[in-house]
Amino acid sequence: MSDDKNLPVKPEDEHGSAVEVAEPIPDPGLEPHEPRITDIDPKAADRVERQVSAMFGLATLLVLGSCVAYFAIPRDSILEFGPLSGNANNMVIGLCIGLALFLIGAGAIQWAKKLMVDEEISEDRHPAHSSPQQIAEITEAFQQGTAESGFTRRKMIRNSLIGALGVLGLPAIILLRDLGPLPGRALYNTIWAKGIRVVNDVTDRPIKPSDMVVGQLVNAAPANLAALQEESPAEYQNAKAKSAVIVVRIKPSEIRTPPGRENWGVDGILCYSKICTHVGCPISLYEQTTHHVLCPCHQSTFDLADGAKVVFGPAARPLPQLPLAVDSEGYLVAQSGFTEPVGPSFFERG
Amino acid sequence: MSTSTEFPGPVKWVDDRLGIAKIGKKNLRKVFPDHWSFMLGEIALYSFIILILTGIFLSFWFKPSMAEVEYQGSYSLLKGLHMSEAYASTLDITFDVRGGLLVRQIHHWAAVLFIAAMMVHLLRMFFTGAFRKPRELNWLIGFGMLFLGIIEGFLGYGLPDDLLSGTGLRITNGMIQASPVVGTYMNFFIFGGEFPGDDFVSRFFIVHVLLIPGIILALVTVHLFLVVYHKHTQYAGPGRTQKNVVGYPLFPVYTAKAGGFFFVVFGITALMGALMQINPVWLYGPYNPAEVTAGSQPDWYMGWLEGAVRIFPGFESTFWGITISWNLLIPALIIPPAFVTIVALYPFIEGWITGDKREHHLLDRPRDVPTRTGIGVAFITFYALLWIGGGNDLIATHFGISLNNVTWFLRFAVILGPILGFWIARRWAISLQRADQERLLHGLETGVIMRDADGKYTEKHQPISTYEAYSLTARDRVVPHELGPETDENGVRAPRRALHKARAALSRFYYADAVQKPTTAELEEAHEHAHDADEIHELTEDTETYREVTSDRS
Numbered sequence: 001m002s003d004d005k006n007l008p009v010k011p012e013d014e015h016g017s018a019v020e021v022a023e024p025i026p027d028p029g030l031e032p033h034e035p036r037i038t039d040i041d042p043k044a045a046d047r048v049e050r051q052v053s054a055m056f057g058l059a060t061l062l063v064l065g066s067c068v069a070y071f072a073i074p075r076d077s078i079l080e081f082g083p084l085s086g087n088a089n090n091m092v093i094g095l096c097i098g099l100a101l102f103l104i105g106a107g108a109i110q111w112a113k114k115l116m117v118d119e120e121i122s123e124d125r126h127p128a129h130s131s132p133q134q135i136a137e138i139t140e141a142f143q144q145g146t147a148e149s150g151f152t153r154r155k156m157i158r159n160s161l162i163g164a165l166g167v168l169g170l171p172a173i174i175l176l177r178d179l180g181p182l183p184g185r186a187l188y189n190t191i192w193a194k195g196i197r198v199v200n201d202v203t204d205r206p207i208k209p210s211d212m213v214v215g216q217l218v219n220a221a222p223a224n225l226a227a228l229q230e231e232s233p234a235e236y237q238n239a240k241a242k243s244a245v246i247v248v249r250i251k252p253s254e255i256r257t258p259p260g261r262e263n264w265g266v267d268g269i270l271c272y273s274k275i276c277t278h279v280g281c282p283i284s285l286y287e288q289t290t291h292h293v294l295c296p297c298h299q300s301t302f303d304l305a306d307g308a309k310v311v312f313g314p315a316a317r318p319l320p321q322l323p324l325a326v327d328s329e330g331y332l333v334a335q336s337g338f339t340e341p342v343g344p345s346f347f348e349r350g
Numbered sequence: 351m352s353t354s355t356e357f358p359g360p361v362k363w364v365d366d367r368l369g370i371a372k373i374g375k376k377n378l379r380k381v382f383p384d385h386w387s388f389m390l391g392e393i394a395l396y397s398f399i400i401l402i403l404t405g406i407f408l409s410f411w412f413k414p415s416m417a418e419v420e421y422q423g424s425y426s427l428l429k430g431l432h433m434s435e436a437y438a439s440t441l442d443i444t445f446d447v448r449g450g451l452l453v454r455q456i457h458h459w460a461a462v463l464f465i466a467a468m469m470v471h472l473l474r475m476f477f478t479g480a481f482r483k484p485r486e487l488n489w490l491i492g493f494g495m496l497f498l499g500i501i502e503g504f505l506g507y508g509l510p511d512d513l514l515s516g517t518g519l520r521i522t523n524g525m526i527q528a529s530p531v532v533g534t535y536m537n538f539f540i541f542g543g544e545f546p547g548d549d550f551v552s553r554f555f556i557v558h559v560l561l562i563p564g565i566i567l568a569l570v571t572v573h574l575f576l577v578v579y580h581k582h583t584q585y586a587g588p589g590r591t592q593k594n595v596v597g598y599p600l601f602p603v604y605t606a607k608a609g610g611f612f613f614v615v616f617g618i619t620a621l622m623g624a625l626m627q628i629n630p631v632w633l634y635g636p637y638n639p640a641e642v643t644a645g646s647q648p649d650w651y652m653g654w655l656e657g658a659v660r661i662f663p664g665f666e667s668t669f670w671g672i673t674i675s676w677n678l679l680i681p682a683l684i685i686p687p688a689f690v691t692i693v694a695l696y697p698f699i700e701g702w703i704t705g706d707k708r709e710h711h712l713l714d715r716p717r718d719v720p721t722r723t724g725i726g727v728a729f730i731t732f733y734a735l736l737w738i739g740g741g742n743d744l745i746a747t748h749f750g751i752s753l754n755n756v757t758w759f760l761r762f763a764v765i766l767g768p769i770l771g772f773w774i775a776r777r778w779a780i781s782l783q784r785a786d787q788e789r790l791l792h793g794l795e796t797g798v799i800m801r802d803a804d805g806k807y808t809e810k811h812q813p814i815s816t817y818e819a820y821s822l823t824a825r826d827r828v829v830p831h832e833l834g835p836e837t838d839e840n841g842v843r844a845p846r847r848a849l850h851k852a853r854a855a856l857s858r859f860y861y862a863d864a865v866q867k868p869t870t871a872e873l874e875e876a877h878e879h880a881h882d883a884d885e886i887h888e889l890t891e892d893t894e895t896y897r898e899v900t901s902d903r904s
Contacts (some may be wrong), residue, residue, distance in 0.1 A: 007498075023823070024868055024870035024872070025816065026820075027589065027591060029589045030588060030589030030590075030596065075448055086627070089447075090624065091452075091624050094621065096624055098623070102614055105613030106614060112602070114601050118603075120596050120597055122381065122596045123595050123596075124594055125593050125595060128484040128580060175684040182538065186538075234546075237546050237637075238772075262833075279528075280545075310664055313664065314662050315664050316665060343524070344528065346675075347532075347534070348534065348671075
């Protein structure tokens, strides 16, 4: 079945494949050209000439002005407009250059619209495809070239070449192997381990249960994190990205402890991973009265009094909990590392 | 004007080597049609040039390194803080290089404008059917540039290594990680190990300044070459046909207009850079993986993706020791690629449904193809609702409504909104077509009410000009794709009958209710009828007077 049968005009039409639309009303041809005031009145034309030259002249002054401003205005001076303020050097340079560019453009456009000849002209189109003669010529040339090369006749050359070029893709991929290490178990572990103290992430001080009042939430980190900063800044950032935690104290009567976690808190003090299980933003907005924390990135909401389960938003899993204990000096420590990978899900997580 | 057969000295030197007269004679007076909507692509092109110019300036000072340094520049609030060289050098550009902040802000504004201009340009192409044969390839090239432009913008956003950009990268990292099987591997290869590591700035930098701009530059060249080769499309009108292009010559009119417009675009972005703050990285501080600011927002063009991820419910499946994160897989890794694939392939989809294989150089008015217009509006609605979802927290806080309600509303609206948008836009287009038809067949409503001897009231109609009547009818007569005979002349059943049936049904739907332009006979009949009923009537002086009298009375 031909795909063209429903068309009003055959594509093999003499003018290429374009569709004819001049019915039911025949094309009356271009509307007559209306002269502009600048075409009739020489005074109006002169006025436009003055306008355009004024724009170009002003642009020249502004460009020079921007050069003066560069040297004349101190780098740190501030311009104030009521509640708004900005760096004076940047602003004046930018204003001068911006206005100058705008005036050059506006002048050129005004010139084109008002003074240049505005009679529309017409150009013929030609179909995009080649003419039958051209097709015949190129086909013949191509066939001649193919025959002369023996490419189609000597199949062994052709096939071995295709094979050689085909495997060339392999090193291109393999050479990229060292872009990074394999994930291994990296995502399963953090630097938390048994006996690591929980420290305030601003002051680096260890935390005693008595330091925390009911309703308080502290952003915390493992005590062994700070030492990494000297060793390797990248390792430090990577470790920090996974080990950040929030420590919260909730009235014990309001806590619903998930089975198996009965001894993970200390006097209503619970510790959860700060890294959202959705895509890994650090969770930061805590609402005391409801014990909810909200991730500011995608608004996943977790209930810290109920095993940090998801109460709203796109996250699918509760925040992992870190089991807490108190060491011999009375500071909060981890009973162990996290019992599951922290942060967003991944395929092999299970 | 005397015509010289020899070039003056320096031009001759060039011509002797390049033969410029041969190239120039064809193109110097090349005709381009005039319409405001044809400058949208120009804005995109010019902002790309501005991006290259300002980007080169920035690269003289920016240090694409994540090595840790102690900031000692002139911004006192961050003095002594440890940060990456990338962030420190961004602060230096902002506070210690004169004009640095200006150029950085022009660069950012131009990037925002670049992508916006490409999108609006794409919409113009879509709604006017400019993507039809022979321009499908240029549609794909343009679409490729839009896609690369968005990635380019996102990479640039990540380079300063401030708290906001780091948060954006971390979200991206989390999304990549949700890909089945390869997720963690892809992340480790992209970031050189765990997030954040110390590799991504230098890697993103080279992709941002060399690889993607290089590809875009090559694509721009092909894009413009094809515009010249195909010649620009034009709107139908008297003297403007499928076989010609009517407008002004490249030299001098478009040299001045388009060249001038480059300066206008550059001037406006420079003024924006001077007066409007964008991405004040010094306020966010260096990236700290344990912190995030509330109200974090990506650049606008990532908003729809952000919105999809925000409003999708938290579905996840765990089985056979693996985890499938539907809450990321669907909104971040399935819907966006599916969406862009459909948009990219639209010219081919429409061509298949309509069975139209002809060249088109006259643009459609959006009303004349109601179904396409409806589809376009459905896409816009879908995109816009997701985009709104990207700011659900800001909407909740600004309007004092529950975040949860905003999210729940959007979860339904992204499905129902596009359907509603499609239906309204399609019916709207059809009504506009009917209004056009009315105008064509019965003329203009003059507002003049006549009473005849029998006491019957009629409104006088004035015929429209031949030029306007021609413009209104200079479009295709729509013919749905027909299902061929079940068997051919030899009684053999046509192959793939079900596919053809589906295609014919789609084609009927595509053209359903669209107003067909009148035939010559219909037009004549309408005019005759009008004369009989004295409906169409040239306004004479009498009727003018009559109108004045009536208006005096009222």
